[in-house]
Amino acid sequence: MAHSGTPPPQAVHHELRTAENSAGYLLPTLAELHKANPRLRLLDVGAGSGTISATLAKAIQPDGHVIATDIEADILPRAKAVADLAGITNIDYQEADVLSRLPFEDSTFDVTHCHQVLAHLPRPADAIREMLRVTKPGGIVAAREGDLETECVWPDLPGLAKFHTLAAAVISMAGGSPKAGRQLLSWALQAGVSRDQVTPGLGSWCYSEPQERKVWAQGMVDALQKGRLRSIGLSSKLATEDDLQEMVAAWEEWASADGAILGMMQGEILVRKV
């Protein structure tokens, strides 16, 4: 299948990630499964701030049910607050580590989903295998992961090229992959599924409007001035203070350039468990 795969992008820094903008490749299949089984059960692995989990729960109201998990127990009350605020009640929260063992029986869920999780794991195929374990035969494992190496930016500022190299190095140092998107299919095969069980795709997102540029650039500047890019960059000697300042100045120049644009591809897979 050749397809573009994504609806409008998630926008990490200025709008909520939702099922619509971050799991669009899954929604038609989810609707089909939900129609066949109104009491569908969905597991969201690595729910983070929980906005995708909550909008997935909304998509399978009233009788479908979501369990949203994260390895960081601290984030789950915040995720719950998001759903509470929206009056979404068909969702529960639970701490879980997909790389040790998910606290669920085999064949529990109709759909097991993750978003921007596998890219940060040292053994992504093991995570997919564990997601398959808890999924019912005939059910779906769905994953969407960025492919940082496809980052596409204009203007071509040297400070942005340095930034890209630093960001990719920090992901790699943490055991993740800056080429996750393109590897999703191969990870699924390593997890033991056959090629014809997988529907892969590469979607894309794009920022270029003035307000989008401003908000995105501010997020990058924050990461460079007080986030992990700064702390890991300096402690690992991947960047000097001067390098970080050059990157900050480049993002500020980018944000103010009328011809500026930024995009990235997102790998997407639907795996049917047999």
Place this chain on the structure above:
Amino acid sequence: MAHSGTPPPQAVHHELRTAENSAGYLLPTLAELHKANPRLRLLDVGAGSGTISATLAKAIQPDGHVIATDIEADILPRAKAVADLAGITNIDYQEADVLSRLPFEDSTFDVTHCHQVLAHLPRPADAIREMLRVTKPGGIVAAREGDLETECVWPDLPGLAKFHTLAAAVISMAGGSPKAGRQLLSWALQAGVSRDQVTPGLGSWCYSEPQERKVWAQGMVDALQKGRLRSIGLSSKLATEDDLQEMVAAWEEWASADGAILGMMQGEILVRKV
């Protein structure tokens, strides 16, 4: 605006490029303009084999009209045959060079379109300026161009990396740009339009099914064994016979790998003439 922008991709080597798969970003606006003016006039610049031109003509039947142009007069009878075969009659063909002067009065067309043309021109902003000249105030200039540097391929074979470098060098040597997609917006601004006249996007396409891999790889092998990549690669000393053979072997390995995938981003702009 942040959007993914494309419907299913053009598939150069195994299906026809159509308005649906190669100009999807334009179709909603075209439908709107056509509704307001059933006698809409559309110019297609660099029509090539003419399949997009013909399907654009079909989209504005019966009273809309397309003129399909190309700098190569020889290709136009073939383009006409495509439309004739499909019974599409609201289209005419004419030789034209967008970088010298299009043979049309100012403000002639409601929509002026090109696809994979600007990436190959030494002065793309001049081409956009000329497209704007022949477009009516209130009309649209639409362009979609690949961004070869976003090419995203797995597995990570050294022969494919060499191929990418060769392909980008051949485009650059011919005066084109391997980063055309991301530059479309800046080229439009260079052509004299203001930022708020332009709606830019980055779409994507993806091949991974066995039949898609086979057909795509065969196209690449043909280019390496008897096409421009071979002739220019060797004559410019960008590649040796051994390099070309390594690239051929890499595409054959890619085609036979179950985990293989290939994608690329496509820049897209709609420019409203004021």
